[in-house]
Amino acid sequence: MIASLLTAFYNLAFVLLFAPLYAGINRKIRARVHSRQGPPVLQPYRDILKLMGKEDCQVSDDPVHRLAPYLVMTGALAAALLVPMGFRAPLGFAGDGLVLIYLLTFSAIGTVLAGLSSRSPFAGAGASREIMLLLAVEPVLAAAFFTFGTRAGSLGLAEIATGVAQAGFAPSLLVGALAAFLAIQAESAKLPFDVAEAETEIIGGPYVEYSGPSLAAFEWALMVRRVVLASFLVALLGACPAGAPVWLSALLHPIKVLVVLVLTELVAVLSPRLRIRQAIRFYEGAGLLAVAGLLVAIFGF
Amino acid sequence: MQYETIVTSREDLASEVSRMADSGARLIMTVGTDVRPLGRGFEVTHLFGFDRANKVVGVVVPVPADDPTFPAVTPQLPPAGWMEREVYDMIGVTPEGHPDLRRLVVADDWPDDVFPLRKDVPHNYRPPRVENARSALKPTPEGTTVVPVGPFFPTLEEPAYFRLFVEGEEVVDCDYRGFYSHRGIEKLAEQLRYDQIPFLAERICGICGYTHSTCFSQTLERAAGIEVPKRGRYIRTIMLELERIHSHLLWLGLAAHIVGFDTGFMQAWRVREPVMWAAEALTGNRKTYGMNLPGGVRRDLRPEGIERVQQVLRDVERESRGLMRALERDTALRSRLRNTGVLTHEKAVLWGAVGPTARASGVDIDVRRDYPYAAYDELPVNVALRQEGDIWARLEVRVEETLESVRLIREALANLPPGPTFVEPGEIPAGLVSVGLVEAPRGECCNYLMTGEAGRPYRWRVRVPTYMNLQLTPQMVGPGTTISDFPIIAASIDPCFSCTERMEIVRHPREGRHEP
Numbered sequence: 001m002i003a004s005l006l007t008a009f010y011n012l013a014f015v016l017l018f019a020p021l022y023a024g025i026n027r028k029i030r031a032r033v034h035s036r037q038g039p040p041v042l043q044p045y046r047d048i049l050k051l052m053g054k055e056d057c058q059v060s061d062d063p064v065h066r067l068a069p070y071l072v073m074t075g076a077l078a079a080a081l082l083v084p085m086g087f088r089a090p091l092g093f094a095g096d097g098l099v100l101i102y103l104l105t106f107s108a109i110g111t112v113l114a115g116l117s118s119r120s121p122f123a124g125a126g127a128s129r130e131i132m133l134l135l136a137v138e139p140v141l142a143a144a145f146f147t148f149g150t151r152a153g154s155l156g157l158a159e160i161a162t163g164v165a166q167a168g169f170a171p172s173l174l175v176g177a178l179a180a181f182l183a184i185q186a187e188s189a190k191l192p193f194d195v196a197e198a199e200t201e202i203i204g205g206p207y208v209e210y211s212g213p214s215l216a217a218f219e220w221a222l223m224v225r226r227v228v229l230a231s232f233l234v235a236l237l238g239a240c241p242a243g244a245p246v247w248l249s250a251l252l253h254p255i256k257v258l259v260v261l262v263l264t265e266l267v268a269v270l271s272p273r274l275r276i277r278q279a280i281r282f283y284e285g286a287g288l289l290a291v292a293g294l295l296v297a298i299f300g301f
Numbered sequence: 302m303q304y305e306t307i308v309t310s311r312e313d314l315a316s317e318v319s320r321m322a323d324s325g326a327r328l329i330m331t332v333g334t335d336v337r338p339l340g341r342g343f344e345v346t347h348l349f350g351f352d353r354a355n356k357v358v359g360v361v362v363p364v365p366a367d368d369p370t371f372p373a374v375t376p377q378l379p380p381a382g383w384m385e386r387e388v389y390d391m392i393g394v395t396p397e398g399h400p401d402l403r404r405l406v407v408a409d410d411w412p413d414d415v416f417p418l419r420k421d422v423p424h425n426y427r428p429p430r431v432e433n434a435r436s437a438l439k440p441t442p443e444g445t446t447v448v449p450v451g452p453f454f455p456t457l458e459e460p461a462y463f464r465l466f467v468e469g470e471e472v473v474d475c476d477y478r479g480f481y482s483h484r485g486i487e488k489l490a491e492q493l494r495y496d497q498i499p500f501l502a503e504r505i506c507g508i509c510g511y512t513h514s515t516c517f518s519q520t521l522e523r524a525a526g527i528e529v530p531k532r533g534r535y536i537r538t539i540m541l542e543l544e545r546i547h548s549h550l551l552w553l554g555l556a557a558h559i560v561g562f563d564t565g566f567m568q569a570w571r572v573r574e575p576v577m578w579a580a581e582a583l584t585g586n587r588k589t590y591g592m593n594l595p596g597g598v599r600r601d602l603r604p605e606g607i608e609r610v611q612q613v614l615r616d617v618e619r620e621s622r623g624l625m626r627a628l629e630r631d632t633a634l635r636s637r638l639r640n641t642g643v644l645t646h647e648k649a650v651l652w653g654a655v656g657p658t659a660r661a662s663g664v665d666i667d668v669r670r671d672y673p674y675a676a677y678d679e680l681p682v683n684v685a686l687r688q689e690g691d692i693w694a695r696l697e698v699r700v701e702e703t704l705e706s707v708r709l710i711r712e713a714l715a716n717l718p719p720g721p722t723f724v725e726p727g728e729i730p731a732g733l734v735s736v737g738l739v740e741a742p743r744g745e746c747c748n749y750l751m752t753g754e755a756g757r758p759y760r761w762r763v764r765v766p767t768y769m770n771l772q773l774t775p776q777m778v779g780p781g782t783t784i785s786d787f788p789i790i791a792a793s794i795d796p797c798f799s800c801t802e803r804m805e806i807v808r809h810p811r812e813g814r815h816e817p
Contacts, residue, residue, distance in 0.1 A: 030563075033564055034563060034564055034566075034567035034568070035567055035568060035571050036567060121446060121447065121448045121449070121467075122448070125448070125470070125784060128469075191561055192561070192633055194561070195785070198561070198785065199455055200455055200456045200558065200559045200560075200561060200788055201784060201785050201787075201788055202784065203454070203455055269563070269564055270564060271561075271562070271633055272557070272560040272561050272562035272565075272631065272633050272634045272637055273560055273561030273562075273637075273785075274633060274636075274637070275637070275783060275785045275786070276470065276783075276785065277470075277783075278636065
């Protein structure tokens with residue numbers, strides 16, 4: 001009991017406090033690829049603080065509109081409690097991976113609700129794009145997850161971590177990891193799939209009417225969400241090195257998350273934005289790939 | 302370039318215009334002039350360009366002052382649409398039979414009966430304040446929603462208001478209201494001397510300002526028969542081409558930014574920046590060089606600048622090629638730009654497209670070759686041409702032109718003749734009429750000038766490339782165009798609103814306030 005309370009505290013603190021740092025590192029990397037100096041690594045913390053101190057201009061009395069950013073944040077934090085981050089996940093149980101996917105969807109729905117409740121044509125367009133994208137991406141993520149689950153013989157993340165390592169390498173895992181990585185790219189609203197925000201097309205989509213503290217909550221929630229997604233992928237890939245002591249895996253986890261996030265950023269910085277139809281077609285292809293991987297895994301490869 | 306006028310009557314205008322169009326001429330510009338102080342009424346001139354013959358013909362229609370109307374040619378020639386609206390807005394001569402006579406240039410709260418370019422309206426006239434003036438908008442088509450792009454929008458550096466009529470993600474139709482930056486440069490110029498106007502003209506645009514001062518100077522030189530020394534003409538060519546390089550690189554960056562490819566944006570602008578430094582080394586200013594006067598250029602190029610330019614040209618050439626190779630390999634970028642915003646050859650000709658927009662649709666026009674000016678008669682230009690008419694083709698044309706400009710500057714520097722750069726223009730008599738054309742980075746820029754008393758113009762009209770290309774932008778919105786595509790389609794003509802609207806910031810607007 002005490003142990004799960006402590007790990008719960010650790011997981012929440014990690015995603016909340018370190019998410020802006022990861023964002024800052026990524027901004028620096030993006031700047032370097034652009035041949036720019038880039039803002040200081042701590043800039044995202046300052047941005048959040050700055051927005052917190054600003055006036056919150058609400059365009060709507062709709063409570064959904066007010067609460068949407070917190071919905072995203074709550075979904076992402078709840079998901080954080082299910083992911084092992086070096087330690088055993090605080091709320092971990094057999095089958096927690098499925099719940100995790102649901103919670104991630106739940107937090108994405110927050111963005112959709114924000115868009116629908118804003119009554120701006122840009123927000124509306126962003127919300128409908130978000131739904132379409134979500135419907136295309138979720139199956140990919142789920143199929144990838146089941147691939148790992150099949151290999152490990154369990155749908156619990158903790159069991160997958162040890163099970164995958166014990167079962168050893170298989171081609172289906174490679175396909176699953178690739179599918180999960182592609183899904184995470186869209187789930188974290190990164191280029192080329194940031195169609196729902198698309199600043200140069202629909203001025204930030206669902207976020208267009210948010211300002212001040214609500215916008216800060218939104219941005220922070222998105223950063224947290226990205227870290228949770230990356231942690232999810234890290235958890236799927238399993239304990240590495242196998243049988244490492246807890247302190248070592250706890251130390252390695254933030255580094256692994258960084259690697260995943262940096263890879264996502266590099267893909268983003270080298271891609272132009274796709275049209276929503278192109279993005280969906282892309283994920284239909286990725287979905288086929290992921291399902292094929294799952295079938296291969298079911299047959300034991 | 303040869304300029305001829307044909308005076309016709311209002312009754313014969315339609316047949317005269319179709320005779321011009323049938324003989325392959327292109328409508329370049331329509332100018333309205335208030336010639337009542339000269340003892341006549343009004344005058345509407347349609348300028349037609351014969352590209353292969355290096356000839357411009359002005360079809361002049363005298364309009365009596367007591368019946369200020371003339372038959373619109375827009376139903377025959379769609380590119381006249383905006384220009385005839387402008388004649389109404391500015392001079393108050395009504396084009397009868399015009400399909401869309403909403404306000405184009407003047408603001409929505411401007412009084413209905415004040416026509417700013419009439420000679421009896423003072424240049425510092427300030428209309429009374431009006432509350433809640435509204436634009437006349439196109440009605441929203443059945444079953445569509447309106448997505449506003451503008452008046453302020455992240456990808457528009459200047460105010461412009463497009464209303465997209467949208468079904469789902471698909472754009473069905475659009476409406477445009479612009480000219481928010483109109484500040485009456487043409488009126489202001491009528492108060493200035495010829496040696497002051499190039500500096501005003503250069504401030505029409507923040508990108509291609511040198512084009513405008515060159516265009517004005519050349520139009521005046523042609524009117525008065527001033528022969529610019531050879532070195533002056535070479536220097537103009539060098540600066541014009543340098544401007545084209547930085548303008549095209551600027552566009553390339555913005556286009557990449559609009560499709561979300563910020564790496565392309567930043568790299569294109571990194572390549573561009575040394576071009577600005579080279580311009581500074583040559584002229585003392587990175588932009589708005591302040592070099593042109595009627596009669597030549599005020600300063601010779603600085604020798605250290607010439608060395609600098611040669612180094613920069615080497616870098617630009619190498620890095621533009623590298624950038625283009627990287628862009629070509631990017632299949633996602635290509636899939637966004639190929640077959641997007643297609644302007645067919647027929648439409649490009651019908652709507653009078655100019656510049657890279659026209660050349661990407663296979664319309665083989667380039668002022669530098671067709672109406673040689675500055676030193677282009679001695680430095681022939683290879684015109685970049687594509688047939689596809691989509692945004693990718695416009696990108697290819699611009700990159701090819703950038704490399705061609707590098708070649709032209711090198712050749713001009715190698716053959717830079719010695720001697721003076723400037724000749725005193727002397728007294729310029731009133732009543733001369735002249736037309737000037739310059740190939741700006743965005744396409745053909747056209748000036749019409751009628752000289753006046755006391756070394757001031759009687760009428761000066763500027764028509765910039767964006768004026769033609771922006772008007773036809775809705776033609777590029779084909780079936781299947783989505784909200785995602787519209788920003789890059791609008792940007793693909795490289796629009797310059799301050800050029801189109803002829804903006805000028807008047808520093809002390811309150812001084813000399815005048816009530817009618």
